[in-house]
Amino acid sequence: MDVFIAGFGVxxxxxxxxxxxxxxxxxxxxxxxxxxxxxxxxxxLALDPSGLDPDELLKRKDSLGKVGKDEVSDDIVKLLxxxxxxxxxxxxxxxxxxxxxxxxxxxxALSAGRHVATSNKGPLxxxxxxxxxxxxxNRVHLRYEASVGGAMPVINLSRELLMGEExxxxxxxxxxxxxxxxxxxxxxxxxxxxxxxEAQELGYAETDPSYDIDGIDSACKxxxxxxxxxxxxxxxxxxxxxxxxxxxxxxxALAAEHKQVIRLIGEVSKEKLEVAPRxxxxxxxxxxxxxxxxxxxxxxxxxxxxxxxxxxxxxxxxSALLSDILAILKNGETRRDAKR
Amino acid sequence: MKVNVDLSLMDMPxxxxxxxxxxxxNNGNVIGVIHDHEAIVGGRITVNVTFEVHSDLxxxxxxxxxxxxxxxxxxxxxxxxxxxxxxxxxxxxxxxEIESLTHGMESMEGLASMDIRITGSLTSxxxxxxxxxxxxxxxxxxxxxxxxxxxxxxGGYMLIRGLE
Numbered sequence: 060m061d062v063f064i065a066g067f068g069v070x071x072x073x074x075x076x077x078x079x080x081x082x083x084x085x086x087x088x089x090x091x092x093x094x095x096x097x098x099x100x101x102x103x104l105a106l107d108p109s110g111l112d113p114d115e116l117l118k119r120k121d122s123l124g125k126v127g128k129d130e131v132s133d134d135i136v137k138l139l140x141x142x143x144x145x146x147x148x149x150x151x152x153x154x155x156x157x158x159x160x161x162x163x164x165x166x167x168a169l170s171a172g173r174h175v176a177t178s179n180k181g182p183l184x185x186x187x188x189x190x191x192x193x194x195x196x197n198r199v200h201l202r203y204e205a206s207v208g209g210a211m212p213v214i215n216l217s218r219e220l221l222m223g224e225e226x227x228x229x230x231x232x233x234x235x236x237x238x239x240x241x242x243x244x245x246x247x248x249x250x251x252x253x254x255x256x257e258a259q260e261l262g263y264a265e266t267d268p269s270y271d272i273d274g275i276d277s278a279c280k281x282x283x284x285x286x287x288x289x290x291x292x293x294x295x296x297x298x299x300x301x302x303x304x305x306x307x308x309x310x311x312a313l314a315a316e317h318k319q320v321i322r323l324i325g326e327v328s329k330e331k332l333e334v335a336p337r338x339x340x341x342x343x344x345x346x347x348x349x350x351x352x353x354x355x356x357x358x359x360x361x362x363x364x365x366x367x368x369x370x371x372x373x374x375x376x377x378s379a380l381l382s383d384i385l386a387i388l389k390n391g392e393t394r395r396d397a398k399r
Numbered sequence: 400m401k402v403n404v405d406l407s408l409m410d411m412p413x414x415x416x417x418x419x420x421x422x423x424x425n426n427g428n429v430i431g432v433i434h435d436h437e438a439i440v441g442g443r444i445t446v447n448v449t450f451e452v453h454s455d456l457x458x459x460x461x462x463x464x465x466x467x468x469x470x471x472x473x474x475x476x477x478x479x480x481x482x483x484x485x486x487x488x489x490x491x492x493x494x495x496e497i498e499s500l501t502h503g504m505e506s507m508e509g510l511a512s513m514d515i516r517i518t519g520s521l522t523s524x525x526x527x528x529x530x531x532x533x534x535x536x537x538x539x540x541x542x543x544x545x546x547x548x549x550x551x552x553x554g555g556y557m558l559i560r561g562l563e
Contacts, residue, residue, distance in 0.1 A: 230562075305557040309519040310489040310527040314559075316516075317529055321487070321559060338485055338561045345562065 066151035073377035079113035103127035178205035184279035205379035211368030228328035235350030242348035273302035490556030509539035
C-alpha cells in the first residue's frame with residue numbers, strides 16, 4: 060500500500076517512524092509493504108513513486124526544518140489528484156473555523172478515490188456527514204481514530220468490537236490539559252492561573268490556552284463521537300459548552316470536602332451533547348488525574364465499558380493512525396487492487 | 400413500593416427461609432436482611448428485612464402468609480425511594496441569591512432534604528456553594544436542574560452538576 064502524508068509536524072513524523080518500524084507486521088499479516096510515496100509540509104514536498112526513505116525524510120526535517128527538497132506546489136488539489144497512492148494520512152493542524160487545508164486535502168483524496176486516515180479534528184467536527192457520505196459514494200474508507208483521544212481507542216472499539224451493543228451514552232474526559240489543571244488544583248491547592256501556568260511550562264497547554272480550557276477541543280471530539288457512534292448529524296457548534304476558566308480554589312476545596320473532584324466531562328447520547336465541568340465522586344473511573352483521557356460507554360449487554368489512554372502525543376497519535384492503516388489493509392482493497 | 404419490616408422468628412433452622420419465601424412467591428424482591436443472632440428473647444430472634452413489592456395486594460398476601468406461618472411482624476415502614484441531587488455554584492453569589500435559592504427549593508414539590516454549604520469571601524465576589532439533597536421522585540431532578548440553571552444564567556455564576 061502506498062501512502063501520502065499531508066503534514067509533517069509532530070504527528071507526521073511519528074507516523075513516519077511507525078511505518079518504518081512496522082514493515083515486518085505489514086508483510087506478515089497482509090503480505091505487502093506500506094510505502095511512503097509522498098509527503099509535504101508548509102515549506103516543501105517530497106515525492107517518489109517508488110517509495111521514499113523514512114529515515115531520510117525524518118533526518119531532513121530535523122536538520123533543515125523541511126520534509127522535502129522541492130518547493131510545495133501551489134496546487135495541492137492537483138497534486139493529491141494526480142499522484143498515485145492508496146491512502147492519504149492527513150495530519151495537518153486542526154482548523155475549527157472552516158476545516159482549513161485539512162478539509163480540502165481530505166475532500167480531494169476521497170473524491171479521487173483514495174482512502175483517508177486522519178488525526179485532524181476540524182474537518183470532522185464541522186463536516187462529518189459530507190465527508191463520510193463522500194467516502195461511501197467513492198467506495199473508500201475514511202478513518203479517524205486519531206482525531207479523538209490519541210491512543211484511547213474509543214471509536215474503533217465502539218464501532219467494531221461493540222458493534223452488537225446498543226450504546227445508550229458516553230461520558231468521558233477528552234482533554235488532557237484541562238484534566239491536568241483540575242488535578243493540580245485539587246492535589247496542590249493551586250489557583251487556576253497557577254495550574255495553567257504550570258501546564259504551559261510543561262508543554263501541556265499552548266500559549267493561547269483557550270482552545271483547551273474553554274472546552275473547544277473537547278466539544279470537537281464530542282461532536283465526532285456523536286456522529287460516529289450515535290449516528291447523529293451535529294457539528295462542534297451544536298455542543299453545549301462550558302469551560303473551566305471560572306473554577307476557583309474555593310470550589311475545588313468545597314468539592315473535596317464532599318469527597319468529589321471537578322472534571323471537564325463530555326457527555327453524549329441520542330438526546331444529550333454537552334461539555335461541562337461536573338462533580339465526580341473520588342474513586343469513580345472518571346475521577347482520574349494527570350493528562351489521561353477516559354471514555355465510559357453505557358451499553359445494553361455489557362453494561363459500563365471504560366477505556367483509558369494517553370490522549371495526545373507523537374507516538375500515541377501515531378498508534379491510533381496505525382490502527383486505521385491496519386483496518387484499511389484488513390477490510391478494504393487498496394486502490395490498485397480495486398482497479399485490477 | 401419498598402417496605403422495611405422487623406420480624407420476630409423462632410430461633411430454629413429454616414425459619415428465615417420461611418419468612419423470605421412469601422416475598423419471592425409474590426414476585427417481590429428482597430433488598431436487604433439484617434439478622435442478629437445475638438439478641439434472642441424467649442427463643443425468638445429479630446430480623447430486619449427490606450423488600451420491594453409491586454402492588455398492595457402482593458403485600459397483603461405476604462403479610463397473610465407470615466401470620467399463618469407464625470412469623471410475627473413487630474414493625475413495618477414504607478421506605479420511599481429518593482434520588483440524590485448535588486450542585487456546586489461558583490462565582491459572585493450574593494447572600495440574597497442564596498436566600499432566594501433556599502426559598503425556591505423549599506417550596507419545590509418532592510424535595511425530601513436539602514443542605515447548602517458556602518465558602519469564600521463575602522467581599523471578594525468569589526464564593527462557592529455546595530447544594531446537596533434528595534428528592535422523592537426521579538422526575539423532580541429535571542425540575543430542580545432547570546431551577547438551578549435559570550438562577551445561574553440570571554446570576555452570572557457557574558453551575559457544576561453532580562454526575563448522576
